[in-house]
Amino acid sequence: MRRPVVLALLAMGLVACSEGDDSSSKTDDTQKDARPEVSVHKVSRGPVENIAELPGRVQSVRVAEIRARVDGVVERTLYQEGTDVEAGDPLFRIDPREMQARLDSAEAILQRAEATAANAQQDLDRYEQLVTDRAISRQDYDTAQVRTRTALADVAEARAAVATARLQLEYTNVKTPISGRAGRARVTEGALVSAADGTLLTTVEQFDPVFVNFSQSSADLLEMRHQVASGELELPDDELVPVQLVLENGREHKQEGYLNFTSMTIDESTGTVALRAQFPNPDHQLLPGQFVRARLHLGTWPKGITIPQRAVRMHDRGATVMRLDEDDVARVQEVELGQMKGGDWIILDGLEVGDRIIIDGWQQARADEPVTPVASERDSSSDNERDSGRHGR
Known part of the structure; x- marks a missing residue:
């Protein structure tokens, strides 16, 4: 009689253990399911263009001040204000x-x-x-x-x-020495002008091409020279520095220019070096005195790091990203940003090759808590390209 009872108790124990194991596995699965799913990008190195963005002002390449060279009375105005004139065109006639x-x-x-x-x-x-x-x-x-x-x-x-x-x-026939756009007349017909005083009659400005003046910090210039000397930064062989302009409305100027002047002295009051670029301006889209932002293409970093813009969070203290450790725990990582290149930020410091950062879903992720990483579409497409390249070979 005792043996059947023992067997029944053992059977109940086995059932209980089985139920305990099932509940434990279910708990682990529930914890895993509770982790937010995030899209992860793996940091890598590659050629990155070094772009410096500086504020600047547009300046006419040539400006002619049309002044009286004889004494007399202005008999007639021979041009229409605000129109284009050619070199040698008469603008005023003095008696x-x-x-x-x-x-x-x-x-x-x-x-x-x-x-x-x-x-x-x-x-x-x-x-x-x-x-x-x-x-x-x-x-x-x-x-x-x-x-x-x-x-x-x-x-x-x-x-x-x-x-x-x-x-x-x-x-007495006052002519323009250059081609350009004539400004408003500073005198009226019947006005007495003087050669001794050099009475200003009008101005003519050449708008095509134009100059853009801006300045760069001497510290940034020294750092760039150090990077070039150490091989971190490679300059173009032709030594031409292309420049792109961003207008006040955020649009880019269609014509690309080139840096054509660099001052050899540093401004003591500002600690900056004066730079100047020249741009074609056939449509007269750029006007003297206009504020622009100049993007200088200052060579290439052969081993640069870029990450998607959406992975970066901006704070008062700087920029941060969410980096995953070996256990897929999200950690807040401060980064130093460079220039924006398309939809990517150039990273100057804070990340290393192989780091995994969250680019999508970081709103649900919490610092110092685990997440479920999923490869981003960007990394997946890169892997597919590498695989197809290997199969092709």
Whole structure:
């Protein structure tokens, strides 16, 4: 009788153990299911373009101040304000009558001087034979030579006066020395202008191409030179630094420019180095004085790190990401950001190759708690490309 009872108790114990094991496994599965599922990106290195973004101002390549070069009254304005003009186009006309009278007077003086010089030359020619025949003294002949030289000098002076008067007459037609866009007139018809004061009539600015002036911190420049010397940063072989502009509305300027000037001195007040780039501007989209942001392509980091923008959280103290440790526990990791490249941040410090960071689902993840990692579409596509490359080989 005792044996059947023992067997029944053993059977009940086995059932209880079985139920206990099932409940334990169910608890583990429940804990795993409670972990939030996150999309994870694995950090790797690759070529990353070094882009520095600096604020700048647009400047005209050439600016001509059109000023009065003769005294007189503005007779007529010959251009339309705000329009494009070509080099040599007349912009203003100053009353020419006074300058014309001066030219006429100078030409009359020239004619008289030429007549006097011709007469003196004839006398000298006659005296030359007479002095040979000893009909006149040597002193009279020398006096005739001096008189001839003086007359010729008077002719040269009179010709210079004629040239000056003719030039003054030409200045009554005020022309632009460069092609560009003419600004508003600073004087009206009937205004008295002065050459001595250099009365400003208008300005003409050349808008194609244009300059963009900006400055870079001397510390950043020194750091870049150190990176180039150490091999961390590679500069282009042609030494041309391309520059892209971002306009005030956030759009990029269609035309790419190049850095064409770097100052060899540092501004003591700001600690910066002056830089300048030149841009084609056929559509006159860039205007002098306009604020822009210049993106300088300063070489390439052969072993740079980039991560998706959505993986980064910005705080008052800086930027952080959620990094997974070996046990899939989320840890808050501070990172130092560089420039934005497309939809990725360039990471200067804080991450190493092989680190796993959360790019999607970090809103559900909590610091120092485990998560369920899933490879991101970005990493999956990269793995597929590598696999297809291996199969192809």
